[in-house]
Amino acid sequence: MNIRIPALSFAILGLVALTLAPRCAKAVHSPPIMLRDVRVIDGNGGPPREHADILITGSRITAINAEPDGQPASSAAIKPPPNTTIIKLTGKTVLPGLISNHSHVGLVKGTTASGNNITRANILRQLKQYTAYGVTTVTSLGLNLKPFYDVQPQAHSGATRTADLFGADKGFGAANSAPPSSLDIQVYRPSTPEEARSQVRETAQRHPDLLKIWVDDMHGRFATKMNPELYKAVIDEAHANGLRVAAHVYYLDDARQLVGNGVDILAHGVRDKAVDSDFTQSIKSRGAWYIPTLGLDESFYIYAEHPEWLQQPFFRRSLQPSLAAQLSGTAWRTRILADTKTLASEKQALATNMKNVKALFDAGVNIGFGTDSGGTPLRIAGFAEHRELKLLTDAGLTPLQAIQTATKNAAALLHLDDRGIIAPGKLADLLVVDGDPSKDISAVDNIDSVWRRGRKVADARWFKPRRAKKPA
Ligand SMILES: [Zn+2]
Structure with a gap:
């Protein structure tokens, strides 16, 4: 599936997704999120795409903007809706959870x-x-x-x-x-x-x-x-x-x-x-x-x-x-x-x-x-x-x-067609890691953050060594 999206339709897709009223009432009111300048391994088995932007609206991915040949997307193509929260993740890789x-x-x-x-x-x-x-x-x-x-x-x-x-x-x-x-x-x-x-x-x-x-x-x-x-x-x-x-x-x-x-x-x-x-x-x-x-x-x-x-x-x-x-x-x-x-x-x-x-x-x-x-x-x-x-x-x-x-x-x-790949319409269940797991699988261990239904639910702090509790 070709998921390259021109600038205009990128913005439109965001609007359409907002008006489609996701089931979770909370998600309707949370602003869209854009994960900017990421490497995407989309789960389809193909090579990673570099410098991509992923737009998340509510619980779902609503658009991805990336040049398929690995070149940076032109700046004109990146137009998130006005109230979007932009999270810059340069150097990191996003893969499906x-x-x-x-x-x-x-x-x-x-x-x-x-x-x-x-x-x-x-x-x-x-x-x-x-x-x-x-x-x-x-x-x-x-x-x-x-x-x-x-x-x-x-x-x-x-x-x-x-x-x-x-x-x-x-x-x-x-x-x-x-x-x-x-x-x-x-x-x-x-x-x-x-x-x-x-x-x-x-x-x-x-x-x-x-x-x-x-x-x-x-x-x-x-x-x-x-x-x-x-x-x-x-x-x-x-x-x-x-x-x-x-x-x-x-x-x-x-x-x-x-x-x-x-x-x-x-x-x-x-x-x-x-x-x-x-x-x-x-x-x-x-x-x-x-x-x-x-x-x-x-x-x-x-x-x-x-x-x-x-x-x-x-x-x-x-x-x-x-x-x-x-x-x-x-x-x-x-x-x-x-x-x-x-x-x-x-x-x-x-x-x-x-x-x-x-x-x-x-x-x-x-x-x-x-x-x-x-x-x-x-x-x-x-x-x-x-x-x-x-x-x-x-x-x-x-x-x-x-x-x-x-x-x-x-x-x-599991017969689930709402997840497993990164594409418009799929649930935003995502794993963000440092480095490039397509070159070395151990990069999946460098966890930056984990997203479930468009919300960040865990991040690297989980792996920080804990201080031992003082004895009571
Ligand atoms: Zn078992």
């Missing part, structure tokens, strides 16, 4: 993950953290209880001033299998196809965005997997009720069967072996989605290896105090590093996952963006998404491809 397709909200508190942690306050705390890291839309892919549904409408409207929230209700596991029994209150465990169908219908009454199933043994952690008759019933009944199904997977054989039986989303990468051409063709022809969650296996060991970034404020600010203490202490670290067999298997899983996502991406398969952040204390809201972008580039995607995956593609997975 990041969108997670696989996270969990409210489950983790400190070093624990439990249904007892799921409260409105804990969900909001986590959504605030995602927001600070530039993740402006979060999908809580299963294990959700009532507080999720209480927060969701306010997250949709922007009232929470946090990331938006989508989700998959509780989800379905097999008896004595994944997910672990500590999460029992948050999951259905049907024993017959009829029971599964009835529980899907019960779920559908709560109108979730998606439905989640766990089919495998979590890499040998449990003795049994979900019987295919059960997941076929779940998928079939979900589709009959207008719901798409995302599946927890590890093994290629399960992924193949699930795709063959109509699953819509694979919520993790295939990690036991290389994907083959049959699988690739099958997932591609059916248009199903593949969320690699590269960071999942890495999260088990990476913090014990004490990488150089472990001490940087960008990471430290993501930690609750008890988790920070665990990572700094020797007991946990010694235990993780001593289990060399598990360590080797997790590293092999990551290596296989990286090869597979590159092969599937190159073949044109729909790749979503997610990390399973918030599923365990070590998969850390917001930070995990930045690590995932880095791992996607380590796997061979270009920085622009990784960004496209985390924005435009992630929005498409």
